[in-house]
Amino acid sequence: MSRAIPLRAAAGALAAAALALAALGAHGADRPPLRDRWSAGDLATLASMQWQAAGERSVDRSNAYEARADAAALGRALFNDTRLSRNGQVACASCHAADREFQDGRPLGQGVGTGKRRTMPVMGAANAPFLFWDGRKDSLWSQALGPLEDAAEHGGNRIRFLHVVQARYRDRYQAVFGPLPTLDALPDDASPNGNDAERAAWNALPAASRDGVNRVFANLGKAIAAYERQVSYGESRFDAYARATLAGDPRGQEVLAAQEVRGLRLFIGPGQCVSCHNGPALTDHAFHNTGVPPLDPAAPDRGRAEGVKKLLGDEFNCLGRYSDARPGECGELQFVSADDPGLVGAFRTPSLRNVAARAPYMHAGQLATLGQVVEHYARSPRAAVGRSELAQPGERRPGRQAIRLSASEVQDLVAFLGALTGPVRQPD
Ligand code: HEC
């Protein structure tokens, strides 16, 4: 997609600067020695994992409204509005509650019906090139359109939403996006994703009407995205520790207990966690099969293999007519590969920020505790669908060894994961 600031490059520059500082701090004349010593390579890794290394938020060129305060205020109202659902009871906030880490604590999303995947937090989503567990969307605004018409979530349809906007948000909408199309001769309910009657009503509409409705629908997503962009992670104790370590400040290192530091050493060392959970958000934003047992073994979720097909066929992607980006600004979409066998059963690496505050875990909430998650890596089971990227015990793979962890090391890693929790930043 359309990222103006390459995060990795920014993180790399910061890491270099931080390393230079660390070298000064560690060898400075009057400095007491550090409690915990790290190699130069480890220091570079710690620097790259700091939240402040994320730098400025990148710009989504496919959404011309994302930085506008009026769009964000409208988006916030829409995010909380249960009228945008089939039964009048479901809003984005029903599953993404602002006072619960913008998620729901359930194994599976519960809206008009029950979904098949675990609710993801909204924080960090503005920096993800591909959204959802299977990456079937390539922007925050286009993502928001999915749940609105999903039968298990809001269960609404785009013409019904247009009626709600006319009745409730007319002035606020028009102040941001310009005139609403006229509703004359439009049915109450119609959508290409709805039930049989709604699809038939949609297909009967002239192309110009469908285009007008789609544009309003896309704009609702753009307003919601402008709001979601204002929601982000804040600094955790880990970040304070990394800063103190890089600055050569032994007192500052006390923010982490010895067990948490042992867990951090495992995380960036023999546990190999950082090979996928890296950078400021502790995710490589990529898709991996890690052998997580499927929710339904009879019909295992194929993850990214299906997600990528949906993404390429989506009329609301970065290259589509409702995107504000030029084609050259949709690099990630243009270079996406659709036929890599490694995509079968692969899911997006989740951010580990605030992870201790949002059990249960994995794409369908299969694992109840962080202890179970870390034990999963130590066991590295074979995948039910596709092939796990994790090496099995005794197996050697290029760039990967089996993750061997003792019971006490599992506990150390769990303790470290708890140090990644910080405040959720959101508008007042
Ligand atoms: C019924 C519960 C439910 C409702 C309602 C809901 N979501 Fe979600 N949300 C989920 C689930 C479940 C996922 C993951 C689904 C998947 O990957 O297939 C998700 C994923 C997301 C993500 C992706 C985060 C990421 O990092 O990729 C964002 C952003 C999001 N939702 C925003 C919204 C918005 C905006 C709305 C309202 C328009 C909304 N959600 C309504 C349950 C819900």
Ligand code: HEC
């Ligand atoms: C090969 C890449 C890879 C490696 C190595 C890896 N992870 Fe993961 N991690 C993932 C993916 C992908 C998921 C989501 C899997 C799913 O839901 O099917 C995940 C999920 C998680 C989750 C659940 C987060 C949530 O929100 O549900 C935690 C916690 C976690 N990993 C911690 C670790 C730790 C600790 C290590 C090291 C012992 C590690 N990971 C090693 C890729 C990896």
